[in-house]
Amino acid sequence: METNEFDLEAFLPYLLNQAAEVSSLAFQQVYKERYGMLRTEWRVLFHLGLYGRLTASEIGTRAKTHKTKISRAVHRLTDRRFVTRARNDQDRRVEHLTLTPQGQAAYADLREVARRYEAALVADLTEAQMSALRAALVKLAEAAPAPFT
Amino acid sequence: METNEFDLEAFLPYLLNQAAEVSSLAFQQVYKERYGMLRTEWRVLFHLGLYGRLTASEIGTRAKTHKTKISRAVHRLTDRRFVTRARNDQDRRVEHLTLTPQGQAAYADLREVARRYEAALVADLTEAQMSALRAALVKLAEAAPAPFT
């Protein structure tokens, strides 16, 4: 069956998805079990932890995530007192989001877990492989998806 | 806010997910619009195209996909006459799946699209970067997720 066909098992989007799924799994379990968070909630949390104060749409832009996903994540995070919202008086459409002390604590905790997790993940990659990998991923993530026919 | 904290924007699972999503998008559109397929259906199709005849669980193992997802994808593919099922007489629990001529045609078409798509995707990566990337992804995808505390 396999002549010298194009090798779909090495197809980049496929490999990327596999690697992404496998390498997210164990960490996902941590924020799920420890704080009952979903992926988007963790992303909102870490963006707020990193940047301090953002609006929902700023997070959406940075994390390339749709606004409805962000909206619902923020809802759950405020319900659980990880995040507080504050209306902007200059522009009352806008809400500024910040972490509560509890949110800060969760962020600090998960950041450390992430640090250790990543170290374990890349344990059998060389330094050179790692930096090549990162560079390539950044490039791929930023490239506008090629138009097609 | 950012001292010399661990940089979560460069967190490997995050980068992998972003790269995977962005780099799947345009191709996804092709199999969706052209054949009404979802991602798992496309994966089943390409595994059958590549290996000729497989059972649902063989595909599940190779593609690291849960059997319910495979089951539903196979259903839709048979409904649309891309795939046929045949019971194994030695073990009647098992069903062998193969592509219909229509499935073969879709496979051949999409494989060519994939080939060109990937070429466009990696256009600004060097050969060395590409092979390093592939190697790293394979390693990550195969590594059992590290246990955690």
Added chain:
DNA sequence: TTGTAATAGTTGTTTTTGTAACTAACAAGC
């Protein structure tokens, strides 16, 4: 000032997924 468009965010509905429980067929030990 008022009408049109744009932006921030939410809500409702439909698809898809995840999880668990299920049926059917086989295997192996007693």
Added chain:
DNA sequence: GCTTGTTAGTTACAAAAACAACTATTACAA
């Protein structure tokens, strides 16, 4: 033979995601 366990695959129900339509507010131009 029968019980117990395992494997292949399906189905049912709950959780999450995608998509579209919506409110509220602001911008801006006729």
